Amino acid sequence: MSMILPGSTIGIIGGGQLARMMILEGRKMGYHFVIVDPAQDCASHDIANDQIVASWSSLNAALQLAKVCDVITVDTEHVAWQSIQAIEDQVPAYPSSIVLKNVQDRLSQRDFLQKLDIAQTPYVNVESIDELRNAIDQVGLPCVLKTRTSGYDGKGQAVIKDKDDIHVAWDKIGRVPAIVEGFVDFQDEVSVLVARTRVNSQVRIATYPLAKNIHRKHILHKTVVPAGYPENIEKNCFQFAHKIVDAFDYIGIMAIEMFVTKQGEVLVNEIAPRTHNSGHFTYGGCVTSQFEQQIRAITGQSLGATTLIEPVVMVNLLGDLWKEDINFQTLMQTPGVTLHLYDKHPAKPGRKMGHFLVQGQDIEALSAKADDLYNQLT
Numbered sequence: 038m039s040m041i042l043p044g045s046t047i048g049i050i051g052g053g054q055l056a057r058m059m060i061l062e063g064r065k066m067g068y069h070f071v072i073v074d075p076a077q078d079c080a081s082h083d084i085a086n087d088q089i090v091a092s093w094s095s096l097n098a099a100l101q102l103a104k105v106c107d108v109i110t111v112d113t114e115h116v117a118w119q120s121i122q123a124i125e126d127q128v129p130a131y132p133s134s135i136v137l138k139n140v141q142d143r144l145s146q147r148d149f150l151q152k153l154d155i156a157q158t159p160y161v162n163v164e165s166i167d168e169l170r171n172a173i174d175q176v177g178l179p180c181v182l183k184t185r186t187s188g189y190d191g192k193g194q195a196v197i198k199d200k201d202d203i204h205v206a207w208d209k210i211g212r213v214p215a216i217v218e219g220f221v222d223f224q225d226e227v228s229v230l231v232a233r234t235r236v237n238s239q240v241r242i243a244t245y246p247l248a249k250n251i252h253r254k255h256i257l258h259k260t261v262v263p264a265g266y267p268e269n270i271e272k273n274c275f276q277f278a279h280k281i282v283d284a285f286d287y288i289g290i291m292a293i294e295m296f297v298t299k300q301g302e303v304l305v306n307e308i309a310p311r312t313h314n315s316g317h318f319t320y321g322g323c324v325t326s327q328f329e330q331q332i333r334a335i336t337g338q339s340l341g342a343t344t345l346i347e348p349v350v351m352v353n354l355l356g357d358l359w360k361e362d363i364n365f366q367t368l369m370q371t372p373g374v375t376l377h378l379y380d381k382h383p384a385k386p387g388r389k390m391g392h393f394l395v396q397g398q399d400i401e402a403l404s405a406k407a408d409d410l411y412n413q414l415t
Contacts, residue, residue, distance in 0.1 A: 038129065038235050038288065040337035041067035041107050046086070048091050048106035048128075050120075053316035054389060055112035055312045055328075055400050058320060060084050068336070071105055073098045080211070080379045096120045101128045108335050110289065113309055114140055115187065131288040131335045132310040139285075140308050143185045150305055153284055156278050158296075161220040166207050167253045173197065179220040182206045183286040184213055186395040194255070196220075219303060223296035226250045228266055228315040230327055231265040231276040232343075234286045234334040235252040242279060243330065245323060249273050250294070250315050256387060259403055260351040262318050266297065266354025274301040281308065290331045292316060300314040314353065317392050321375050350407040354391040358414050359384030367413055373397050374410065 041047075044067055049056045052074030055263075060070045060081055072079070072086045075093070082088055087105075091098035094117035101111060103124040110131050122134035127397035136151075147160045163182075173180060177238045178200070184193035195206035211257060230245040249264035250257055264271075278293045292313030296304045315328040325333075325341025333340055368376050378391035395407045 038337050039054050041129075041335075044072060045069070045107040045336070046105060047335070048109040048413050049073070049081070049085075049103040049112055050109065050116045050242065051112035052076065052081040052085070052101070053112050054080050054381065056081040056086065057326040057379060058326070058377075059112065059312065059331055062326060062384060063332045066329070068332065071102060073102055078382060080381045083380070084301060084405065085237060093117075094118035094120055094340045096123060110331065110335050111311055115189075127336045133288075136285050136287065136310050140310050141186055143183055143188070144214075146302045146308055147216065149284075150281075153280055155280065156303060158221050161217045162214070163196055163217055164240075166203065166212075169203060169207055169215075169217065170200075173200065173203070176217055176219040181218045182210055184210050184215050192255075200225060202284050202390060221296045221306075222299060223304075224256070224299045225264070225297050226252065226312065227266070227274060227297055228260075228292050228294045228308070229318040230277045230290060230292050230313060230319065231275075231282055232327075232334050232340050233282045234337065234340060235288070236337060236339055240283075242282065243325075244275055244278065245316065245319055245327070245343045246345045246401070247274055248315050254387075255351070256355065257314050258353055258387075259404070259407065260315050260318050261400060262322065262345060262349050262351075263400065265400065270297060270301060270303060275312050277303065281305075289334045290316070290327050314389070316353075318349045318351040318376070318394065319343075320327050321379065322346060322351075322360045322396060323396050328366055336380075345351045347400060348403055349395050350400070351397045352393055352407050352411050353389055354378075354393065354414070355386070356388040356390050359390065363414065365414075368393055368410055371395075371410065 046069040050073045055081045070083045073089045099120040118134040118137035145274040165170045177286040232243045247264040249261045251259040292309040294307045320326040375394045
């Protein structure tokens, strides 16, 4: 890949908080930005150089973006891979259409991991209620039914605990093609954030510390780093991540979510070919944030250090918290705490509006402190 110098224009399909933080980091490095987003007042609209108001999957918007940009990336994987494929011969685009095609469809993603011999939960493709019954016989109960496309933050999913739940679950996901996955009795979900690029034709990979994730109602609530796992488990997580990015010949940041079972086995759960919510701890918690690293990777620069500055806890702030009198004063006056708000409107239940970091030396004390600060907002 050719190096893309400061002064060049980076296109981002998607104008949410991930794009916003990429732009904030990229501007310090001398780059200009054009975004594609259907919302005129999206989180990035006021800091981008220009905006194309259109759907993330608009072919016309992708073609228009390709004419004015030197490289293109995304802040969501829900971009039509066909649109990226249509512009790849005109401008570098990361992730590639091949990556998006394999990741957007959960069946394709599972098949891809299986070919790499990467440990994961058992899964079966289902396209009818009868196939769903047969799949349950194969993977057992309980299990999870997931739409093959468009799911996130628990959307498009249904847990099946017994056979009486089959019809309700099938109706809940809209009776669309899906996969059934075996239920994992895990002790924690963790994520690996890995960056990969080419510098002078040489592959470079940089991996961030393993992060432990705690969810509420299927939405990430808190990330704790370091995760506190022994070296052998961390090694397995990193090996899986490196194997995946190399198989894709990937350029950019990728987040890989994994389960650590109660027996200490590591199972890959999901691939996100972009900067990721669980990587927000890097934005102030590491020498190089995931957002700066993404810009470095897609422009052919050397990758920055991924060193953790000190233990850190990240807590998501959802729209459920927003009230007319919401008061961030305590957060802002507490040493070791950094507040990040995304300038998103309006605040809605379940919508990610911001996050805060708590940094210090004792990770258990930090986690308790983060809980206390969060509870003062509720």
